[in-house]
Amino acid sequence: MTDDAPNSSMSAETLDELAGEYVLGTLDATARRDVERRLPQEPALREAVVRWESRLAPYASMVEPLTPPPALWSRIERSVAERPADAETTAASHTAKMSDSPRGSSWGALWQSLTLWRGVSLASIVTAIGLALLLALNPAERGPRYMVVLSTPQHTQAGWMVQAGSQRDIELIPLDDFQVPAGKTLEFWTKADDWSGPVSLGLVEANRTRRLTLDDLPPLEENQLFELTLENAGGSPLDRPTGPIQFIGRAVSL
Amino acid sequence: MRARHGGPAFRRLILEDPACGFDARDARVTHNNPNEEHGRLLEACAAGDHGALQTLYRLEGARLLGVVQRIVQDRALAEDIIHDAFVNIWTKAHTFDAERGSGKTWIFSVARHLALNHVRRQYREVTVDDTTAEQLDAERSLTASAEIEDTFDWQGRGDLDRCLKALEPERRNCLFHAYVDGYSHSEIAERLDRPLGTVKAWIKRSLQSLRECLS
Structure with a gap:
């Protein structure tokens, strides 16, 4: 610090x-x-x-206060019920609780989060369409191809992109400059809809393209979730993310 | 003057929730020192206590909605931002540090900056070279010097009163149009019918004199 x-x-x-x-x-x-x-x-x-x-x-x-409608609290309550506070300090105390409940729930909440989708920047859409065309026009590869735009959960800015030439080979490409705070590292995770929890794809260096082969995992599928979390140096000590999500997105087939 | 709303594409994304009522059974409102109370509630949120978040909502929801609505000028959007603000308060509660500022200030900052980010994203301000603008505008600002009064009822609210008092009313108005209304430089210029460069310079100098007054 x-x-x-x-x-x-x-x-x-x-x-x-x-x-x-x-x-x-x-x-x-x-x-x-x-x-x-x-x-x-x-x-x-x-x-x-x-x-x-x-x-x-x-x-x-x-400024005069305005009474919120009753439905607003219900909405907030639903949104927070499905996600734990993402504190490193509380990660341990949550472990027991989390393992009792289906772990996919907080991921579902993120997927449904309005903020995530509200303003995904024009740039990312343009890039995405460009990439889609590029891949679609390349006849060399067979089978389904996927693309993921990873955006910040709060500010809806595209930060990274995952390009999958096949269901096994993926490339994580930085779209924007990202500064990793001292003593921290970015960790890359994925989870398909029917998996019980996320799987780490390893630590990622900021601003560098990273190629990965998903040898030990099922083939990439539609809607599969990818995210980058900020973990303490060395990566998450648990088999799931413990740090805050920096970028998140889902696979779209092309 | 301002047309700030996300338009139909944005509106489509708003989740409707007509059925659920507000359940206040778990809410614990106490009447201790409010500043410390907010900090304690944030710590409870960080520890995973949903009831603490609900208490914060009961204490500040209406004031926050007022502040956000004033900035975004759209009730449905303001409610969306309050939703996002409380989700952020929940997920980021562990980053609150009681050593640095009060819990109440922290909560208001979360909501206010979400609102400001929204209106600034909607309206990109035209960049004008500051020096050029000031030069161009100098003549106009000299000729327009009618007696200006306070637009805002600002007195008796904070420690900054003494320092704010030393500013001219029109410059105070600039600060509060920015802080309370969430106006950009050009919106303030339009509102006060003053040149953009002048408004930018006023705000900059006002902040400087506030800092000097406090040090």
């Missing part, structure tokens, strides 16, 4: 101004995304943001 790279050259004042405009809300979409990307890696920026949040928060009370 002491690693204040990559923009630490910014003066304390500039950093504070950026944090102020971020909290105030006047940054445009690109600048907001940039700040949100930097926050996990830059304690100084994070602290400046927290300071501005604390200073300005009392003034949110100028």
Whole structure:
């Protein structure tokens, strides 16, 4: 957490101004995304943001409250019932509970999550169509082919793509720059609809294309889930993800 | 002036839920120090306590919906954002650090930034070189200097009062149009009928003077 790279050259004042405009809300979409990307890696920026949040928060009370409809809580309740809090600290306490229940449930919730699908960026769709055409036009390969666009669960930005030339050979391709915080690593997972739990496909280096052969697994199938989680260095200590999901998506046949 | 909503494609994705009622049996509302209470409830969420999340919802749901609705100006969308905010609060509760800011502030930040991300994604601001804009606008801003009064009833709410008081009312209005209404620079400029460069410079300088006032 002491690693204040990559923009630490910014003066304390500039950093504070950026944090102020971020909290105030006047940054445009690109600048907001940039700040949100930097926050996990830059304690100084994070602290400046927290300071501005604390200073300005009392003034949110100028806004009149609005009573939410009863159905809203039910919706929230349903969404959270199916997913454990993704804390590393609570992973152990959840293990017992999780093993008693069908493990697929939280994955189902993610699949149904509105946020996941709401704004999958135009770029990813364009890329996807481009890739689909590329694969469809290549007559050399036989059998079903699949493609997965992995997006961030919260901000619906495409980050990676899985391209499968066959049901065994897949390629994980980065679409966007991703910074792995110090002491952490990206781990790649997959789960088909009828599997009891996710299977690790190993650790992944950010911003590098990775080729994999699914030798020990059933052939890739429609709707199969893929995700990248942020785990402590060395990967998840359990046979399932313990860190937060960074990117997630499902296989679509072409 | 603003037409902020996702349109039909977005609306189709909204899940309807007409049947379920609100069940408050498990809700535990206490009247201790509210700031500490929120922090404790967040810790309980991180430990997997669904009841704690429900209590947070009972305590803050209406205020959060007000804040988010004010920014997105669309009731169904605001409710979607509150849904997403509470899912985020649940999954990210372990990242809340009571040493750095109150639980209440943290919760409001989660919801507010979701709302801001939404409206900023909808409307990409036209980039204007700041210096050029200021130069071009200088003349206009000199001629428009009518007496401006406060639009917002901001006093008596926070520690920033003393410092806000030192700003001119129109500059305070800029800050609150941004913070409360979620307006972009150009929306504020339009609202106040001021040049874009001027509004950008005002906000920047206002933040600087607030920081200096506090240090």
